Amino acid sequence: MNPRHDVTGLILAGGQGRRMGGRDKGLEPFAGRSLVAHVRERLQGRLASVWINANRHHEIYRSEADRVIGDLEGDYQGPLMGIYTGLRSVQTPWLLVVPCDTPALPMDLVERMVAGIGEGDIAVAHDGERLHPVVALLRVSLADDLEAALAGGERKIDRWYARHDWYRVDFSDCPDSFANLNTEDDKQRLELRLNQEAPTG
Template sequence: MIERTDVTGVLLAGGRGQRMGGVDKGWVEFDGLPLVTQVLQRLSPQVGRVVISANRHLGRYRRLGHAVVTDSLPDYPGPLAGVVGALREVSTPWILLAPVDMPWLPVDTLSRLSGAIGEADIAVAHDGRRLQPLVALIRSSLGADLSQWLAAGGGRVVSWYDRHRWIQVDFPAQEAQFANLNTPGEVELAGRAQGGHASSPGSCHE
């Protein structure tokens, strides 16, 4: 089992939020708290430290008490650009990716992925219906290859994973915890479903 101190959490908050009307999704409020705060509450206890990848409101993110990095490539080339930036701040052998719009991220994400990874370089969560490419445990030593691949025009997350030894790790009956809040409508519907409670119907209890 990989120890939490060997893992840096990389919180991906650098997207353009186009489906959310162009706003910075990390600061969209849901159930009384910004999404970034909710994801940090679930990610932070699983890892040794957290690095936030963001491209707007940098001072506001820094006030959360974590290192903040920005994309080194222009024009929002995708989430993997945020990963490259984060890896410059990482000294641990592993990183654990998490998107900022996933407020019910399973609290056993690291233990499930690390317990299954074996000799693979990357372990990716599967929620029972679909792969979740941005919930992944990745060897930090792959950073140089990722940087070169992006510079050569690569972009699709799974296409980069295909360059390495990667495995899918199933999270049975936890599909609800991998829900992304991508649009204002999804935030509103999720809030109604919550009924004012702090955890989703599909979430596990810590």
């Protein structure tokens, strides 16, 4: 698999941002830029293209992606619907999904996810303590199976993954890279930590 030809990146930014007071999380400012801009930086130039799954503010998101797509079905059905939308929409055989609220993702995320999938259908990031189901590399041919699962009422990502040949990708050397920002306090804490870790001089 050559990620620059075979993999489309999809940043999931389609949620309601309830714990952020209903604000669009991907557009929240963080360290001088939007959260989604930090995430895109981790993917840009490493994949065939970078898309964003968003259900509002498409005109703003277009400046951060090669394409912006809304959920194929409405009512904010969660990240599994965003993943399904990506599987149905991209032209590459593989899809790499990441959330919009993880601005410190490893810069070598793409390479490590591709190396970790082996012959499997799905690779999921693991920080040494827990899985991060919305940081995943998926075979696009799974779209039909996911459509059936969604039609049956499935909304739990890990339960759907368990139906397939999936692998953990070890990121235990950088567990803090997967911190996701659900609240204003989360954002301020990570901003402070990154500032403290930044090299001086």
